[in-house]
Amino acid sequence: MAAIKEQLAQRARLVEDFLASCLRGRDFPKRLLAAMEYSLLAGGKRLRPVLVLAWNRVLGGRDEAVLPFAAGLECIHTYSLIHDDLPAMDDDDLRRGRPSNHKAFDEATAILAGDGLLTEAFGFFCDAALERGLPAERVLRAVRLAAQAAGAAGMVGGQALDMEYTGRTGVTLPELQDMHARKTGALISVACRAGAVLAGASAADEERALDFGRAIGVAFQIVDDVLDVVADEKTLGKPVGSDIEKGKNTYPALVGLAESKRLAGEYVERALALLAPYPGEEAAFLAALARYIVERVH
Amino acid sequence: MAAIKEQLAQRARLVEDFLASCLRGRDFPKRLLAAMEYSLLAGGKRLRPVLVLAWNRVLGGRDEAVLPFAAGLECIHTYSLIHDDLPAMDDDDLRRGRPSNHKAFDEATAILAGDGLLTEAFGFFCDAALERGLPAERVLRAVRLAAQAAGAAGMVGGQALDMEYTGRTGVTLPELQDMHARKTGALISVACRAGAVLAGASAADEERALDFGRAIGVAFQIVDDVLDVVADEKTLGKPVGSDIEKGKNTYPALVGLAESKRLAGEYVERALALLAPYPGEEAAFLAALARYIVERVH
Numbered sequence: 095m096a097a098i099k100e101q102l103a104q105r106a107r108l109v110e111d112f113l114a115s116c117l118r119g120r121d122f123p124k125r126l127l128a129a130m131e132y133s134l135l136a137g138g139k140r141l142r143p144v145l146v147l148a149w150n151r152v153l154g155g156r157d158e159a160v161l162p163f164a165a166g167l168e169c170i171h172t173y174s175l176i177h178d179d180l181p182a183m184d185d186d187d188l189r190r191g192r193p194s195n196h197k198a199f200d201e202a203t204a205i206l207a208g209d210g211l212l213t214e215a216f217g218f219f220c221d222a223a224l225e226r227g228l229p230a231e232r233v234l235r236a237v238r239l240a241a242q243a244a245g246a247a248g249m250v251g252g253q254a255l256d257m258e259y260t261g262r263t264g265v266t267l268p269e270l271q272d273m274h275a276r277k278t279g280a281l282i283s284v285a286c287r288a289g290a291v292l293a294g295a296s297a298a299d300e301e302r303a304l305d306f307g308r309a310i311g312v313a314f315q316i317v318d319d320v321l322d323v324v325a326d327e328k329t330l331g332k333p334v335g336s337d338i339e340k341g342k343n344t345y346p347a348l349v350g351l352a353e354s355k356r357l358a359g360e361y362v363e364r365a366l367a368l369l370a371p372y373p374g375e376e377a378a379f380l381a382a383l384a385r386y387i388v389e390r391v392h
Numbered sequence: 393m394a395a396i397k398e399q400l401a402q403r404a405r406l407v408e409d410f411l412a413s414c415l416r417g418r419d420f421p422k423r424l425l426a427a428m429e430y431s432l433l434a435g436g437k438r439l440r441p442v443l444v445l446a447w448n449r450v451l452g453g454r455d456e457a458v459l460p461f462a463a464g465l466e467c468i469h470t471y472s473l474i475h476d477d478l479p480a481m482d483d484d485d486l487r488r489g490r491p492s493n494h495k496a497f498d499e500a501t502a503i504l505a506g507d508g509l510l511t512e513a514f515g516f517f518c519d520a521a522l523e524r525g526l527p528a529e530r531v532l533r534a535v536r537l538a539a540q541a542a543g544a545a546g547m548v549g550g551q552a553l554d555m556e557y558t559g560r561t562g563v564t565l566p567e568l569q570d571m572h573a574r575k576t577g578a579l580i581s582v583a584c585r586a587g588a589v590l591a592g593a594s595a596a597d598e599e600r601a602l603d604f605g606r607a608i609g610v611a612f613q614i615v616d617d618v619l620d621v622v623a624d625e626k627t628l629g630k631p632v633g634s635d636i637e638k639g640k641n642t643y644p645a646l647v648g649l650a651e652s653k654r655l656a657g658e659y660v661e662r663a664l665a666l667l668a669p670y671p672g673e674e675a676a677f678l679a680a681l682a683r684y685i686v687e688r689v690h
Contacts, residue, residue, distance in 0.1 A: 122544040126552040130544065177507060182499035201480035205503065206552045209475060210544035212507065216514045217539035220532050230528035234518050237535065241515035246420040246428065246508035254424040254504050 098382040105147060106140035108157060112165045116218065122210070129199045129207035130214075134172050136190050141314075142167040142285040148383070149289030149303045152376040159226045160292045163236065166218035167285050170244050173211035174281075176204050178253060184340065212244075228292060236288040243284035252277025261341035270343050274315040275308070282314065283307030302368050306380070309365035313387050316358040319344035320351065321390070358388045396680040403445060404438040406455060410463045414516065420508070427497045427505035428512075432470050434488050439612075440465040440583040446681070447587030447601045450674040457524045458590045461534065464516035465583050468542050471509035472579075474502050476551060482638065510542075526590060534586040541582035550575025559639035568641050572613040573606070580612065581605030600666045604678070607663035611685050614656040617642035618649065619688070656686045 113134055117127060143164030150160045179186040179194040180201065187197050196204035219240060223233035242248060255273040259265045286307030290300045322337040323346050337344050345354040365384040369377045411432055415425060441462030448458045477484040477492035478499065485495050494502035517538060521531035540546060553571040557563045584605030588598045620635040621644050635642050643652040663682040667675045 117544075120545055121549075123549050123552045123556065125556065126544055126549055173507075177503055180500075180503065182503060202478075202555050203552065205475060205478065205480060206544075206548050206555075209471075209506075209510065210548040212510055213539055213543035213548060217536050217543065220536035220539065223529075223532050224536060230532045231521070234521050234528045234532055234535075237532075238515050238518035238522060241511055241518065245511035245515065246415075246424055246504075247418055250504050250508040250511060251419075251421050251424055254421045254501065257500050257504075258421065258423065 098379075098386045101379060102139060102144065102383065102386070105144045108147065108161070109140045109143040109164060109168060110135075112161050113168060116162075116165055117214070125199070125203060126206055126210060129195060129203045130210050132198055133176050133189075133195050133207065134169065134211065136192065138190065140168060142171050142281060144383075145282065145285040145307065146289040146292075148376055148380050149286045149306075150293045151289075152372050152374070152380065153290050153293035153295045153299055153303075155289070155293030159228050160222055160289065162218040162221035162226060163233070163288060163292060164285075166215040167240065167281065167288070169211040169215035169218065170240070170249075171281060173208040173215075174244075174249055174253070176208040176211070180204060183253070183257065216241075222292065229294075232292060232294060236291045239284050239288060239291065243280040248276050248280035248284075249278075252280065256342070259343050262343075265343045265348075267348055270345070270348060271312070273343075274312065278315050278318075279308055279311035282311040302371070306365050306368045306384075309361045309368065310384050310387055313358045313361035313365070313384070316345045316354050316361070317387055317390055319346055320354050320358070322346075323351065355388075362388050396677075396684045399677060400437060400442065400681065400684070403442045406445065406459070407438045407441040407462060407466060408433075410459050411466060414460075414463055415512070423497070423501060424504055424508060427493060427501045428508050430496055431474050431487075431493050431505065432467065432509065434490065436488065438466060440469050440579060442681075443580065443583040443605065444587040444590075446674055446678050447584045447604075448591045449587075450670050450672075450678065451588050451591035451593045451597055451601075453587070453591030457526050458520055458587065460516040460519035460524060461531070461586060461590060462583075464513040465538065465579065465586070467509040467513035467516065468538070468547075469579060471506040471513075472542075472547055472551070474506040474509070478502060481551070481555065514539075520590065527592075530590060530592060534589045537582050537586060537589065541578040546574050546578030546582075547576075550578065554640070557641050560641075563641045563646075565646055568643070568646060569610070571641075572610065576613050576616075577606055577609035580609035600669070604663050604666045604682075607659045607666065608682050608685060611656045611659035611663070611682070614643045614652050614659070615685055615688055617644055618652050618656070620644075621649065653686075660686050 117131055120127065146160055146164035146167060147157050175189060176195040178184050179189055180196055186194050188194060195207055216237065219233065219237045222228045223230045244250065252273055256277055259269065259273060283304050286303040287300060290303035295303070319337065322344065345357065362384050366381055369381050415429055418425070444458055444462035444465060445455050473487060474493040476482050477487055478494055484492050486492060493505055514535065517531065517535045520526045521528045542548065550571055554575055557567065557571060581602050584601040585598060588601035617635065620642065643655065660682050664679055667679050
């Protein structure tokens with residue numbers, strides 16, 4: 095587990111370097127830029143961009159070419175956290191152990207910082223072709239996939255369902271799963287898929303990348319729900335049990351803690367099976383990453 | 393003036409037809425879809441898509457190919473109105489004579505409807521190549537230009553400056569102009585520019601389209617400010633004088649009503665001069681449209 099954490103951190107640093115400089119010097123209003131960087135540079139595992147890079151490597155691509163695209167997905171992930179934390183949404187004062195964006199700045203600035211990050215993301219996506227030489231057709235396909243995953247059928251729709259289900263009784267497991275597949279699964283799986291697409295993968299490889307992303311996406315969400323129950327506040331960066339307190343529907347609440355852990359393990363196994371056709375170091379990293387997800391119960 | 397209104401309405405209908413069907417049948421949560429369509433299909437002049445089509449036609453392009461891109465810009469314009477109306481921003485209860493999105497639905501849904509429209513816009517942009525056969529390279533360049541225009545250096549940045557300047561005394565004319573160039577000018581001018589880019593225009597044609605857009609963008613904003621003072625509520629679709637009441641910095645407030653009108657006329661003349669190289673019906677339409685802007689004082 096120490097090895098994968100170190101590998102993950104090392105790859106995250108590649109992304110971190112790109113993110114640290116990608117907005118600098120841009121002609122943005124100062125306070126808006128500060129708010130965007132406040133959340134974008136707040137650390138985190140950089141899971142989505144790391145997945146883009148890893149699947150791209152597995153299928154023969156180069157980091158250099160896909161880094162802007164990978165960073166764009168992190169911008170989208172970050173914007174979603176900012177908007178989810180807003181008073182009208184989850185009303186969270188803390189994120190990663192620091193004041194959430196609207197607490198550190200103000201609500202209007204937080205909304206705009208989110209809007210800005212989402213919009214700039216699409217500029218970064220284009221740079222994979224316009225600055226880094228990938229074929230335009232390939233990049234355009236990946237951009238559309240990202241838009242679909244992040245949009246109203248995907249992540250935005252998932253957050254809408256989450257709001258709708260929160261506090262409602264009688265939410266079923268299929269409803270919960272559909273909500274999570276959109277809210278967190280879509281962006282994680284499109285990270286894997288886009289990594290494959292940008293490497294010029296075959297349809298079969300692209301599908302395996304997508305399915306791998308879906309499987310670890312579900313495992314990731316279950317573990318997140320479990321951590322909300324069992325972790326301590328310092329590790330979590332937010333109050334423990336805050337999901338339950340808000341009437342959020344979670345896996346432990348619906349199927350119990352033990353069954354949640356079992357389910358997470360099952361999805362990780364599914365992800366590992368999808369890596370079978372790929373020998374080599376990169377697939378081994380993806381396998382270790384998948385296993386690490388369920389081992390995250392600190 | 394009647395002729396241009398009719399022409400404008402006729403062209404807007406092309407866009408309207410596309411917009412009316414573009415979200416239908418998509419796998420979006422119901423309430424979210426309803427909120428997105430509530431604002432997207434609330435009418436309006438469809439100025440931005442009409443400008444894409446017109447400049448594209450002037451430079452030899454086909455409507456059919458650029459319609460998804462044009463519609464995408466309208467999605468971005470619509471999302472910006474939804475977010476601008478939010479309580480944390482301009483706190484407007486009315487938009488186009490109807491309850492604003494967060495009043496008709498709720499704040500969380502309005503934020504997500506905006507996020508959804510912004511994200512789907514980029515999917516539509518890609519469709520210009522992936523569904524309508526335009527060269528991917530060309531579309532990708534237009535997508536990046538749109539992202540820059542709509543992002544933190546452009547429209548989102550303009551709204552951030554607007555919030556910052558509202559209620560502040562001593563805002564200068566250059567500051568006001570920079571704010572408007574971002575907030576409304578950037579999207580209007582990128583509509584013209586993208587129309588040219590998607591037609592495969594030369595650099596000189598592209599620049600003229602951009603400058604035309606900039607000029608009418610300024611004229612448009614000045615007239616909007618003037619209308620807030622002189623129009624009646626029914627025509628405006630929102631309370632008269634609401635800008636002043638909110639401490640918004642406007643052209644009439646900074647340079648007076650007469651000078652504002654003179655300035656608007658000057659920018660329209662500048663726009664007309666840029667059309668000189670283009671004979672034919674389409675450039676005549678753009679000229680009539682530019683003139684119509686200053687004649688809009690009902």
